[in-house]
Amino acid sequence: MPYDEVSRKYGDDPEESLYCHYHEPETTIGRLGLHGRLFEGRHEDEVVLVIPTEVRGLLADLEQSPPGVAE
Numbered sequence: 598m599p600y601d602e603v604s605r606k607y608g609d610d611p612e613e614s615l616y617c618h619y620h621e622p623e624t625t626i627g628r629l630g631l632h633g634r635l636f637e638g639r640h641e642d643e644v645v646l647v648i649p650t651e652v653r654g655l656l657a658d659l660e661q662s663p664p665g666v667a668e
Contacts, residue, residue, distance in 0.1 A: 600637070600644040606660065625659070 608624030622628050629635035629652065636647040648656070 598646050598648060600646055603646050603648075607656065625656070 604626060607626050609626070622631055626635060626646070629648070630637075634649060634652050638645055638647060
């Protein structure tokens with residue numbers, strides 16, 4: 598999945614602390630990365646995120662939930 602597409606939907610994580618053991622990530626992307634459920638890579642000249650199929654289904658559910666319910 599293109600990084601821009603994912604960050605638009607679930608938040609951008611570059612501003613989050615690299616010391617996640619002391620400051621838990623606030624974005625969905627940051628939380629997935631913390632738990633090893635998201636991997637960043639490159640395809641041609643584009644930054645992409647690799648997200649397991651099982652997690653993609655949960656993200657789709659998250660998109661459809663009212664604000665505050667799924668968090």
